[in-house]
Each structure stands twice: as C-alpha cells, then as structure tokens.
C-alpha cells in the first residue's frame with residue numbers, strides 16, 4: 241500500500257474506532273432491521289458452511305446468524321467494533337483486519353460472504369480488488385450478499401461533501417469517505433458472479449430516510 245493510501249486508511253480506521261468507542265453498546269449502533277432475512281433461503285442452503293461477515297461493525301448481522309445456528313466469523317478493522325462484538329457474545333468467532341489488505345481466512349468452506357454497508361468506502365481500484373478477493377474466498381457456488389450506498393443517497397449527503405476523490409467517491413466534511421453506486425455500476429463490478437438479485441431500496445435507518453442498493457450474487 242502506498243503512503244497516501246495508508247494514511248487515508250489509518251484515518252478512516254481512527255474515525256470508526258472513535259465512533260465505536262463513543263457508543264460501546266450494540267443497541268446504540270445496530271440498524272433497526274435485519275435486512276438479510278430476505279435472503280434466508282440462500283443462507284439456509286449453506287447451513288453447513290462458514291459465513292464471513294466483512295465489516296461487521298457492532299455485529300448485528302453476525303449475532304442474528306449466530307443465534308440461528310450458523311458458523312459465522314465477524315470481521316472488522318476497528319478493534320473497538322470487535323470489542324463490542326466480543327462483549328455482547330464472547331462465543332462468536334471474530335477477526336480484526338483491514339479487508340483492503342487481503343482477507344486472511346484460509347478456510348475452503350466459505351458458503352456466504354456478507355458485507356452490509358461496508359464496501360462503499362474505497363477507491364474503484366480497491367473495490368475491484370476487494371470483490372475479486374471475495375470471489376476467491378468463496379467456495380464454488382458460494383454467495384456474496386451485500387448492501388451499499390445508492391447514488392440517490394448522494395443527494396441527501398451533498399451538502400456534507402468536502403472533496404471529490406474520484407467519480408462517485410467523496411470525502412465528507414466529517415473526514416469520512418463514501419462511494420455511491422447505481423445498479424449498473426455495482427452489476428458491472430460484480431460481473432464475474434452470477435447475479436441473482438440486485439435492488440434499490442429506501443427506508444428509515446436510525447431515523448433518516450436512506451437509499452441503498454442490496455443484492456445477492458453467486459460465484460459461477
């Protein structure tokens with residue numbers, strides 16, 4: 241990783257650590273809905289496999305899956321997030337790493353990779369490399385389930401934008417970075433996978449209306 245990129249990543253890691261250190265509890269941070277329920281039948285199909293929750297945050301989806309009996313690995317680069325996960329349930333397997341530096345999981349049995357609101361922080365090159373790593377991590381016919389910011393979300397954020405880093409990738413006044421996708425951009429980035437479902441959704445998230453794109457694709 242070059243120095244500028246490393247600096248950006250350390251800065252972002254710091255922002256997330258501060259956020260999680262401030263809240264410390266799952267109920268402060270967890271989104272209100274378990275949106276992955278709609279893909280329950282795909283998770284069920286991989287019941288005897290391992291699920292990787294990339295960028296798990298305080299672990300809302302990891303808990304949900306763990307409580308349903310799945311073998312789940314909760315992963316995040318924020319140690320403060322991983323501490324919240326462990327404080328709430330010490331039995332959940334967790335790992336702390338930066339997903340842009342590779343995914344250090346050497347298990348041949350990964351049935352599903354879940355990335356809920358955690359892959360929309362990166363440059364285009366990093367996003368392409370990350371999705372390739374996710375593809376390689378999955379067993380054949382494994383699923384990638386994701387949720388990312390929609391371009392429509394940009395309209396609500398636009399007063400908060402401080403700098404354009406590249407097309408559809410911005411730094412906000414808070415220092416945080418954000419990428420926005422439309423369905424065609426995300427479909428193109430995931431073109432090595434078989435697309436099962438990709439949708440744009442809007443709903444109330446922590447009291448605000450948010451626009452997301454979520455979906456499920458399969459390694460083919």
Ligand SMILES: C[S@@+](CC[C@H](N)C(=O)[O-])C[C@H]1O[C@@H](n2cnc3c(N)ncnc32)[C@H](O)[C@@H]1O
Nearest residue numbers: 256295296297316317318338339340356357358
């Ligand atoms: C908006 S939160 C999503 C948390 C959770 N998945 C959810 O749906 O509520 C984004 C998470 O991605 C993590 N994250 C961001 N960049 C990361 C990176 N490069 N490597 C690992 N985790 C990262 C952050 O620490 C944060 O916990």
